[in-house]
Amino acid sequence: MKRTLLLGAAAALLAGCAAQGGGETKSASTKAPGPGLNKGYSHDPFPSTYRAYPGRPTLITNVTVLDGEGGRIEGGQVLFRDGRIVAVGQTLDPAGADVIDGQGKWVTPGVIDIHSHLGDYPSPGVDAHSDGNEATAPITAEVWAEHSVWPQDPGFSRALANGGVTTLQILPGSANLMGGRSVVLKNVYARTMQGMKFPGAPYGLKMACGENPKRVYGGKGRMPSTRMGNVAVNRATWAKAADYRRKWDKYENDGGDAPTRDIQLDTLRGVLSGEILVHNHCYRADEMAIVMDMAKEFGYQVSTFHHAVESYKIADLLKANNVCSAVWADWYGFKMESYDAVNENLAILDKEGACVMIHSDDANGIQRLNQEVAKAMAAGRRAGMEISPEHAWTWLSLNPARALGIADRTGSLKPGKMADVVLWNGNPFSVYTRPERVWVDGALMYDMNNPKLRPVSDFELGQPGEGDVK
Amino acid sequence: MRGLKAIAVLMASAAALPAAAQDVVITNAKVVVGDGSEPIEGGTVVIRGGRVVSAGRGGAAPAGARTIDAGGRWVTPGIVAGFTRMGVVEVDGVRDTDDSSAANSVFNAALDIAPAVNPKASPIAINRAEGITRAVVAPAARGSIFAGQGAVIDLGADMDALTRPRAFQFMEWGETGAQRAGGSRAAAMTTLRNALFEAQAYRRNPSSYEDRGKDALLTRADAAALVPVLAGQMPLLIHVERASDILTLIELKREFAALKIVLVGATEGWTVAREIAAAGMPVIASALADLPISFEQLAATQSNIGRLRAAGVTVGIGSINDDEARQARLVKQYAGNLVALSKVPGAAGLTWGQAFATISSLPAEAIGMGGEIGSLRPGRHGDVVIWDGDPLEIGSAATSVFVDGVEQPLVNRQTRLRDRYLDPKEGTMPKAYQY
Numbered sequence: 001m002k003r004t005l006l007l008g009a010a011a012a013l014l015a016g017c018a019a020q021g022g023g024e025t026k027s028a029s030t031k032a033p034g035p036g037l038n039k040g041y042s043h044d045p046f047p048s049t050y051r052a053y054p055g056r057p058t059l060i061t062n063v064t065v066l067d068g069e070g071g072r073i074e075g076g077q078v079l080f081r082d083g084r085i086v087a088v089g090q091t092l093d094p095a096g097a098d099v100i101d102g103q104g105k106w107v108t109p110g111v112i113d114i115h116s117h118l119g120d121y122p123s124p125g126v127d128a129h130s131d132g133n134e135a136t137a138p139i140t141a142e143v144w145a146e147h148s149v150w151p152q153d154p155g156f157s158r159a160l161a162n163g164g165v166t167t168l169q170i171l172p173g174s175a176n177l178m179g180g181r182s183v184v185l186k187n188v189y190a191r192t193m194q195g196m197k198f199p200g201a202p203y204g205l206k207m208a209c210g211e212n213p214k215r216v217y218g219g220k221g222r223m224p225s226t227r228m229g230n231v232a233v234n235r236a237t238w239a240k241a242a243d244y245r246r247k248w249d250k251y252e253n254d255g256g257d258a259p260t261r262d263i264q265l266d267t268l269r270g271v272l273s274g275e276i277l278v279h280n281h282c283y284r285a286d287e288m289a290i291v292m293d294m295a296k297e298f299g300y301q302v303s304t305f306h307h308a309v310e311s312y313k314i315a316d317l318l319k320a321n322n323v324c325s326a327v328w329a330d331w332y333g334f335k336m337e338s339y340d341a342v343n344e345n346l347a348i349l350d351k352e353g354a355c356v357m358i359h360s361d362d363a364n365g366i367q368r369l370n371q372e373v374a375k376a377m378a379a380g381r382r383a384g385m386e387i388s389p390e391h392a393w394t395w396l397s398l399n400p401a402r403a404l405g406i407a408d409r410t411g412s413l414k415p416g417k418m419a420d421v422v423l424w425n426g427n428p429f430s431v432y433t434r435p436e437r438v439w440v441d442g443a444l445m446y447d448m449n450n451p452k453l454r455p456v457s458d459f460e461l462g463q464p465g466e467g468d469v470k
Numbered sequence: 471m472r473g474l475k476a477i478a479v480l481m482a483s484a485a486a487l488p489a490a491a492q493d494v495v496i497t498n499a500k501v502v503v504g505d506g507s508e509p510i511e512g513g514t515v516v517i518r519g520g521r522v523v524s525a526g527r528g529g530a531a532p533a534g535a536r537t538i539d540a541g542g543r544w545v546t547p548g549i550v551a552g553f554t555r556m557g558v559v560e561v562d563g564v565r566d567t568d569d570s571s572a573a574n575s576v577f578n579a580a581l582d583i584a585p586a587v588n589p590k591a592s593p594i595a596i597n598r599a600e601g602i603t604r605a606v607v608a609p610a611a612r613g614s615i616f617a618g619q620g621a622v623i624d625l626g627a628d629m630d631a632l633t634r635p636r637a638f639q640f641m642e643w644g645e646t647g648a649q650r651a652g653g654s655r656a657a658a659m660t661t662l663r664n665a666l667f668e669a670q671a672y673r674r675n676p677s678s679y680e681d682r683g684k685d686a687l688l689t690r691a692d693a694a695a696l697v698p699v700l701a702g703q704m705p706l707l708i709h710v711e712r713a714s715d716i717l718t719l720i721e722l723k724r725e726f727a728a729l730k731i732v733l734v735g736a737t738e739g740w741t742v743a744r745e746i747a748a749a750g751m752p753v754i755a756s757a758l759a760d761l762p763i764s765f766e767q768l769a770a771t772q773s774n775i776g777r778l779r780a781a782g783v784t785v786g787i788g789s790i791n792d793d794e795a796r797q798a799r800l801v802k803q804y805a806g807n808l809v810a811l812s813k814v815p816g817a818a819g820l821t822w823g824q825a826f827a828t829i830s831s832l833p834a835e836a837i838g839m840g841g842e843i844g845s846l847r848p849g850r851h852g853d854v855v856i857w858d859g860d861p862l863e864i865g866s867a868a869t870s871v872f873v874d875g876v877e878q879p880l881v882n883r884q885t886r887l888r889d890r891y892l893d894p895k896e897g898t899m900p901k902a903y904q905y
Binding site: 123124125126154155158162211312313314315316330332333334335336339340341342343344348352363364367368371374375377378381382383384425429430431432433434448449451459460463464465468469470 | 560561562563564592593596713738741758759760761762763764765767768769770771772773793795796797799803806807809810811813814815816817862863864865866867884887888891892894895901
């Protein structure tokens with residue numbers, strides 16, 4: 001919340017800054033004072049208009065609760081009201097709340113997918129909808145994934161109803177070294193992107209290692225065409241960004257003439273100042289190590305390596321650098337940099353104490369992330385590791401929330417957090433289990449037993465199969 | 471395992487020969503026959519000479535057979551992957567390793583995937599370790615609606631992978647077929663009918679059928695390859711998604727009555743399920759496709775298979791446009807999800823027995839090989855898997871895999887990498903010295 005206020009204040013100052021920057025001509029004697037650090041321009045020009053839908057005070061009883069922070073309560077209860085988790089325990093006061101008897105069922109926090117392209121690569125996947133890769137230059141840090149999001153993508157409803165996904169990060173694709181900004185969405189249909197936007201979630205910068213950028217630009221006969229080219233272009237760009245940051249910091253602190261705005265470098269300045277989190281598509285262990293050294297060179301931090309197929313080889317290094325890995329359970333072999341995949345990747349990282357989570361990168365996979373974690377858990381157990389279901393759920397909600405910088409608001413069933421809650425009709429790590437109800441901010445947005453509580457996007461209206469159970 | 475035996479002998483390499491089939495008796499098992507029936511507790515499976523003798527309660531052990539006490543665990547037929555590109559692709563992103571298609575070949579229907587199958591491709595070992603013992607391997611269409619002749623393979627750890635080469639012809643219809651034919655569904659229909667007419671001409675008098683070279687609408691080799699299709703001796707697998715396209719194919723069969731058409735994909739099949747059932751066309755479907763990912767899949771739903779089955783269609787699971795080269799092992803998870811669907815009001819799921827059949831006997835029956843593979847009914851290939859739990863449940867693993875009665879290794883490069891990096895830190899020597 002603090003963040004939102006800060007950004008709101010920055011926006012309010014914008015008009016004044018622009019007047020100073022453009023209107024004030026060079027005057028050596030009367031130097032205007034700076035607007036204050038990070039207040040030279042709006043950092044939130046497309047603000048969230050998401051509002052939680054009305055919910056009813058609800059107490060779910062008789063369930064197995066996985067709280068998302070490693071806790072588990074048998075015969076447990078979960079109470080939420082006014083969009084917030086009120087309490088989790090065994091005997092809560094039901095006063096004023098609807099009571100749901102969940103005998104034999106399980107309750108968890110909503111699933112968070114840190115890596116999705118829903119909206120940017122929506123269904124139907126026709127060329128006219130292909131809005132995920134601005135593959136026209138290796139550095140496009142100036143593009144924002146949110147400007148491509150089609151809020152009517154039928155995929156959002158499948159992720160909600162089949163996967164219990166309540167929050168997801170939409171990333172630009174991986175054609176570019178710096179592909180642009182990500183956006184975090186609540187999984188609630190709206191008419192506009194802003195209506196889905198997670199209030200106050202930090203932006204991310206999507207970066208990509210390896211085969212994709214070198215293939216895309218090598219194929220165009222331009223740099224980069226090699227992995228060394230990838231790193232060279234990245235370093236040259238960070239050097240430029242450092243210079244831009246110095247100029248703007250100086251202006252905002254000390255005043256004078258405002259530097260020329262560069263939308264691309266705005267994003268990189270945000271990374272260097274810690275305001276924007278780096279989400280780096282990177283498969284190979286050796287490349288991740290190089291990226292971590294590059295980050296040290298320029299003074300930024302990688303939040304998460306995405307895909308991270310070889311993270312298991314350098315779990316110690318990742319832990320030492322405090323970098324998370326977002327991984328699949330069992331994708332392998334579709335390209336050379338995924339050739340060394342093992343099903344135990346997630347479990348090995350976890351065992352070694354490195355931060356790790358599941359992710360989908362896929363409109364189908366996002367519907368079954370609980371099953372993907374079940375696979376990773378089973379592989380780890382078979383390799384001799386002890387992994388409890390309550391711990392494994394941290395890979396589905398709290399760890400991605402942390403990596404997205406929103407763990408203070410969602411990701412676990414902690415009192416005060418958003419009531420993003422899934423009631424499963426059995427053990428969510430069983431293939432035979434389905435979401436029965438899903439609440440987002442305490443509002444019931446899916447109910448298996450109520451055909452009217454299944455969203456049908458504009459695109460599907462009046463089409464074959466409309467409104468059918470999907 | 472039979473197809474390449476002659477070649478294997480010619481190679482004169484002892485290592486290349488399949489191990490001898492064993493007589494195996496598995497007792498005290500929770501037996502799944504694979505025919506749609508529910509599991510049988512306390513059952514016995516008898517394999518003799520590489521073939522199933524019996525499975526169920528009772529069953530006499532042949533003298534000298536190896537006996538395994540399953541300790542009450544699940545014992546099933548090996549999984550049959552209903553539609554894959556296994557063994558013909560090593561790494562999708564490395565074109566040199568991909569033999570699934572040939573965009574620049576003048577030949578199409580005549581292409582035979584069999585010689586391209588590499589029994590040592592890593593996806594074969596990885597899927598074998600997860601209980602997949604047979605796979606339908608299809609070529610991919612590039613230059614024509616016809617992709618060529620697919621094979622059925624086994625996943626045994628030997629150099630003899632072919633169960634049935636030239637087991638079927640594969641063809642693209644719908645949006646992809648339209649593109650391959652020049653740009654429209656109308657062009658695809660004309661192309662198909664023309665090819666069948668040409669094949670008829672070839673069949674009437676092969677010696678007078680001239681090869682008109684690369685400019686021909688159908689080469690001599692392609693015409694020859696379509697003769698068994700025309701005669702119904704070779705199934706014609708057709709990738710088709712939209713309901714109206716399925717009805718078009720049903721209509722076509724009235725004209726070319728002998729065609730043995732198998733629908734592959736069939737996302738919108740449920741909307742014309744009765745017509746498919748009446749036409750007697752089996753279906754190899756995607757299990758969980760529920761997104762309108764194209765305009766020919768607008769009615770996509772996970773209830774497709776359940777509704778087709780309820781209408782009386784023979785329907786198994788295949789991986790169409792779904793990691794066909796590598797991830798056949800996922801069909802177990804897909805089948806399990808169809809069981810879960812049976813608890814969703816308004817949806818159509820499957821019972822456990824029905825779900826298991828969609829990844830064992832039903833894909834085999836769809837391609838006309840139900841008498842050979844896919845179940846533990848007497849006479850089938852001795853493909854058996856012992857599991858440490860419910861095979862459709864996530865977390866269960868195959869503990870013993872038999873192909874043609876031969877126990878298989880379950881080690882692969884993934885398990886080797888795992889073992890090397892269970893402790894990721896480097897020790898007194900680099901990891902490269904640890905193997």
